Amino acid sequence: MAKQYNFTRLKKLENVLLSIGIRRGFAPKGMHILRVKGRKSGLFREMVIDPIVVDGNRWLVAPFGVVKWVKNVRRAGEVWLSKGKKTEHLKLREANAQESAPVLKAYLNRGYTGSYFDAKLDSPLPEFEAEADRHPVFEVVEATDVSE
Numbered sequence: 001m002a003k004q005y006n007f008t009r010l011k012k013l014e015n016v017l018l019s020i021g022i023r024r025g026f027a028p029k030g031m032h033i034l035r036v037k038g039r040k041s042g043l044f045r046e047m048v049i050d051p052i053v054v055d056g057n058r059w060l061v062a063p064f065g066v067v068k069w070v071k072n073v074r075r076a077g078e079v080w081l082s083k084g085k086k087t088e089h090l091k092l093r094e095a096n097a098q099e100s101a102p103v104l105k106a107y108l109n110r111g112y113t114g115s116y117f118d119a120k121l122d123s124p125l126p127e128f129e130a131e132a133d134r135h136p137v138f139e140v141v142e143a144t145d146v147s148e
Contacts, residue, residue: 018048025084033082034060039075051081051140054106058140060092061107063116070136080146091142097132101125104135 021027034049047069052059060079062070073079073092081088095103105128108117117135119127 015048019046022048022083027083031083034069035080035082036069036072036078037076039072045069045072049081050110052103052107052110054103058143059095059103059107060138060140061103062136063107065116065134066136073138074136086145086147089144089146090140092138093141095132095137095139097129099139100132100135100137101128103137104128104131 018027018031019033022031022033030050030052032049032051033046035044035046037043038045045068049060049069052061060073074094077092079090079092081090102125104117104119105121105123105125108119108121108128117131119131
């Protein structure tokens with residue numbers, strides 16, 4: 001059975017340090033800061049995310065499940081993605097299970113979130129389709145550069 005995600009103090013510290021690196025432009029390859037308006041407070045929330053490109057399309061994956069940012073994105077439908085001095089405003093669409101399967105498999109291939117999935121790298125796509133409700137995937141349908 002897949003591991004349950006717990007947002008511990010250590011993970012919070014890791015995200016703070018990654019955020020500092022991302023803002024300064026020297027974070028790990030691909031890492032970005034995602035800003036989304038909170039569905040209850042209306043205040044902007046930030047978290048670290050690692051978008052993926054599959055078949056020429058950009059995707060945001062929730063490897064740890066239906067966490068707060070996922071619920072906020074479902075409500076807002078838009079986010080701001082930043083790295084260094086570059087910021088983009090993105091409009092998103094949640095993918096269905098069939099669309100999500102190859103994206104989840106490619107994301108799992110990155111190697112650092114596998115314990116949160118029941119499917120394994122060599123699993124067929126239908127097993128990744130079964131994961132889609134536990135690991136939402138959002139397609140970037142429109143991107144606008146809003147860098148200062």
